[in-house]
Each structure stands twice: as C-alpha cells, then as structure tokens.
Amino acid sequence: MKTRFLPLMALTLAGFLASGCVRVAQNRRAKLADPMMNLRDESMDAYRKQKLYTTREGAAGGDGAAAGGGCSCQ
C-alpha cells in the first residue's frame, strides 16, 4: 500500500466516524462511564504492553508513543 495514501485514508475514516452519528444525550451515557469502556488501557499497563511490542517488532511509532529512546528500540 502506498504510504502517501495513508493521510487520505485517515481523513476518510474520521469522516465516516463523525458523519451520520446520533448525538447521544448526557443522561444516556451511563454505560459509557464504566471504566471497562475506556478505549485505551490504563496508562502504566499500556506502557508495559507498548514496551513489549515495540522492542520485539519493527513497527513502532506513528501512534503518539516515542519510537526512540532507551535500549535502541526499533
């Protein structure tokens, strides 16, 4: 896949997410407040997973986490 198309793909995905979605009232978001519904892992758990994957695979970076630093992580 040509990497130059990735920004366009990202914008398309974002547009799909934002369009046609119902505005959910605040008083109907009780289920969303459950800690289990967090899209991301707890920060320290996310770090230890990221450390494992980025130091054992060559695909770090581009996701807001540092791709450099310590142990010559690739």
Added chain:
Amino acid sequence: MLLASGVWSSDLGICAASGTEIDPDEILAEQPVDSSFRVTSVSTRLTAFEQKGHGYQSRAGELGKPGSERLTVFEPQLEIIAKQGDRLTHRLWVPVDIITSASADAIDHYRTAPDVMSSASRHNEAGTIDLTTGLRAGPNTDLSLRNGIHLEEEWRSWHSGFSASQAFAEQTTVVSAGVLTVFDWFDNLDIIGKRNGRTTRATHTGTLGITQVLTPTTLAEASYGLTVQTGQLGNTWNSVPVETGIVVPEITPDLRVRHALVARVAQSLPWNGVLKGYYRFYADDWSIQANTVEGQLLQRLTPLLYVGVGYRHHSQTAAAFFTTRAPHNSPLRTADSDLSDLDSQSVSGRVALDVPLASPGPKTLHVDVGIERYWRSNDLQMNVLTCSTGFLF
C-alpha cells in the same frame, strides 16, 4: 436578591435563610481562585518479563549463527496524579527497567571481554522521569505539556511534547492533536566493544485523532500518526553475518519515515460485559508494513470486580535490507530479528478489583493482576506477569 427559604446554592457557596436579602455585588463579585494542591491518586505497577529465543543480535552462541536472547526484565512503575485548583492536573510518572543481558551478548566475546566500557550485556538499569501537566482551558478544551528524561547506562534521552483536544456536540465528538520529540544520545560501541565517541538520534511524532460516541453503548476512535527519525537509527554494536563467514557491523539508513493508522472500538454488552477491538496499519520507508489486530472481552462479575481475556496478532514484512547472509560490500544491512518478516501472537488475562475504603484518606483501592504469553514466528517467546495497586483520593 431574595432566595427561597433554606436554599443552598452550591455554585455560589452561599445559603440564604428565610427572608435574608443578599447584595447582588456579593454574587457577581469575582470568586476567589482555588489554587489548592491535592493528590488524587498514587499507583504502582510491577511487571516481570521472561524471554527465551534466538536472534542474530546476540552472539551468545556459534559465530555467525543466531545467539541466545535469554533475558529477564523487572519493571516497576510509579504514578502520582495531583490536581492544582480546578483546571490544572499534574502527572508524575517514573518507570524503571532492570534488565539482565540487555544487549544479549552482542559484543564479541571471542576477542575481548563483553562490554569493556559498560556492563549492559550482563545487566542494565534504566529509568525515566516524566511530568505531564494538563490544563482545562475551557469547558470543552484541554491542553497538555509533557517533558521527561531517560537515563540508562551509556544512554541519555530527553523528550518533550504538547497536545490539545476539543470536544463538540455535548462532547459526543472529541478531536485531538499532539506532537512529541525525543532526542537520544548514546555511546557508539562497535561490534568488538570499542567505544568511538557518542552518536545521536532524533524522533519527531505528530498525531491526529477523533473519538466519537456512536450509540449509548458504543465508543470509537480513529487516529493517524507520522514519525520521522534521523541520525543513528541502528544499534551500533549489532553485527551481520556475511558470505565469507565472518560478521560485520550493521548499517542502516539515517532517515526513517513511519506512518500508523489506528482504529479502536468499545461495545458495551447487555450482560455487563464489554467487547473491545483494535486495528493498526503501519508502513515505513524501510519497506516494513505491518497489520495488528487485538480483541479484548471484559466481564464485570460484581460491582467491584471484573475479569478479561485478550488476543493479539501482528504480522509484518521485513526491512528491505534485512539479511542473514549479506554481500561483503552491501551499503545497507541488518540481521536484527525485530526487523525481519515475522508473525507474533499473544494471549492475555486479567483481574481487576476496586474496593471502596472507609477512611479519611484514600477512598478507593484498585488492584489488578495480569498475565500474558507472547510468541513470535522467528524463535522468540515471552512470559509476562504484571500487577498494580493504586489509591484514589
């Protein structure tokens, strides 16, 4: 202004007894700024990694063949979150890595003792101090600034970043953007352990994301990130077997441009469960392309306790210059098994408990324990055990 009898106005912090008249100037006057500093949570996590396998980065074995990558890592972390007034939040985070055989006998021990200048091949300690300050700039706007340093044997690193988010439509939609820069400087050790001064690396990352409430039970997020790295991007002590049977230094490009597209979704299930999905597409100009999918199923057993299982699959293509038998005069070469063609999988499980406390101090105790088994198609396996405790105030 005459308030109804006994009415407490929580916003204004005043209570009017029946018939009491309040001066409007008291209500409209500027309220004192709350600048009190209070700790809201203190958490620790300890993770142990045990790794087995073989790879060309290690020469703990026959010359020119993959060496043992056996190592153990202990990783304690500390996180303290504090609020300052109504709008500022500070997060202090300190992860430490204690690693046996960090560079896995990468230095040639046939001609010289490993690590004449350092002991990183036998054991290594590394630590980071990271401080992030967040500001609630408006009812729907958040800003944050992050700075930190990383110290380990013969390696120094500094990072700094800024991010912002803006919510729309009663916070149904949140758009975010961030930048992060990392500067590394470290000893330039060659494949026989000789130190040739120091070398540097710079990493710049920008991300854009959107989070959307799709339904009363569904959340989704999409993000795109671009990372540009320059400088010494290889491990100077890594070696590559060549056709003649000897080993020579790794040579990597001094520029790397990396793209990542990530999508996440969380769906609440009718039986107090949650199903989460994650997909990441990665591509860079070293010709590595990767696809990662991950699923988690969480189930709340009681109001205080939930359990979860997870599965992750990652597949990637090799870097264009990856080889396990390089031509002697190749301009670029690496035998680093992390940059090869590989598939990896992991399965995980966790238990999390939140216990309310009847104390004047902490209000909640959080405990979670997790295990993970990771394995790679090119001879690497890892067992992980992690546990965390936290006090919420």
